Amino acid sequence: MTETFTLSDTDAVSDLGTFVGRAKRVDPDAVRFLASGGVLAVYVPVLYARGILDQSATILGLRTYAENSDATFDRTVNPVSVSERIARLEGTGSARLSMPPSDVQAPWTGIAPPRSGWAQIASIDVDVLSGAARAGVERISSELPRDAGDPVVQRIRASVWGEDIAQVPELPAGAAFAADSLGFISEPETARVLQSGNWLRLSLRRGHVLVRRR
Numbered sequence: 001m002t003e004t005f006t007l008s009d010t011d012a013v014s015d016l017g018t019f020v021g022r023a024k025r026v027d028p029d030a031v032r033f034l035a036s037g038g039v040l041a042v043y044v045p046v047l048y049a050r051g052i053l054d055q056s057a058t059i060l061g062l063r064t065y066a067e068n069s070d071a072t073f074d075r076t077v078n079p080v081s082v083s084e085r086i087a088r089l090e091g092t093g094s095a096r097l098s099m100p101p102s103d104v105q106a107p108w109t110g111i112a113p114p115r116s117g118w119a120q121i122a123s124i125d126v127d128v129l130s131g132a133a134r135a136g137v138e139r140i141s142s143e144l145p146r147d148a149g150d151p152v153v154q155r156i157r158a159s160v161w162g163e164d165i166a167q168v169p170e171l172p173a174g175a176a177f178a179a180d181s182l183g184f185i186s187e188p189e190t191a192r193v194l195q196s197g198n199w200l201r202l203s204l205r206r207g208h209v210l211v212r213r214r
Contacts (some may be wrong), residue, residue, distance in 0.1 A: 005035050006069040013080045016042070017086040019063050019207075022073045024079045025080050026061070030106035031079040033099065035071040039064055040105050046178040046209075047161055048108040055214050056158040058111050061182040063207040068095075075099050076109050113210045114196040122168045122193040126185045126204070129165075132173045133180035136160050162213075168193055171211070175202045178209040 007013050022098045023031050023044040032043040045062040081100035089097065139160050145152065161174030170195055179185050184207040200211040 002101050003073040003075065003099045004096060005067050005071040008066045008068060009095055010093060013086060013089055013097065016065060017083065019022060019183070020079050020082050020086065024083065026181050028079065029114055030076050030104050031082065032076045032109055034074045035067055038067055038070065040067040044182060045106065045108045047157065047174050049214065050154055054158060055162070056152060056154070057162055057172055057174060057214060058108060058212045060108070060113065060210045061178050061207060062094060062210055073099070076103050078104050092186055100146050102210050111212065113199050117196040118194040118201060120192050121170065121195045123190050124168050124171070124193060126189055126191060128167050129176040129179050129191065130185055132165050132176035136173045136177055165196060168182070170200060171202065172213065175209045175211050
């Protein structure tokens with residue numbers, strides 16, 4: 001049976017549609033929906049290792065929504081299918097959505113970030129994050145050879161986004177790219193950096209970035 005879930009209102013549905021649209025631009029293949037305890041958590045892969053020799057960190061974007069129907073499921077689906085379902089709700093006044101009928105396989109879903117045990121270790125201004133994201137994009141563009149294949153692209157991205165942000169050396173530049181590309185940086189604020197085991201979490205008002213370095 002196809003799972004369904006109900007968000008708080010149509011504004012939340014519209015917000016989810018915007019977030020999934022950004023997720024498609026970052027990774028068009030998969031997005032993870034986890035519903036439990038009245039919360040819908042939506043995970044987006046920004047960077048992850050694509051082979052045993054790939055030293056990329058795992059970097060995931062996370063946005064949560066209040067869920068009003070006590071739904072319980074853990075699904076990894078194609079974001080295009082979700083966008084189509086959200087588009088069909090436009091103008092209906094409904095905040096109830098159905099999940100796509102089939103899952104997709106994604107290696108990053110086997111790496112589960114902790115849900116508890118987080119302690120703040122630093123803070124960082126969003127202007128610093130925006131600057132780090134912009135600088136990284138410019139570096140990748142300048143270093144990428146013409147007609148580069150996927151392995152070269154992945155190696156350069158892993159190198160650039162794996163470098164430390166000077167103001168918070170524990171945090172890689174890829175976390176800034178995730179926050180910027182997923183729309184978490186929307187207004188002046190100071191983001192918190194938290195740690196639980198070998199995971200870091202960059203927390204902003206509009207979402208979170210989860211990081212595990214190899």
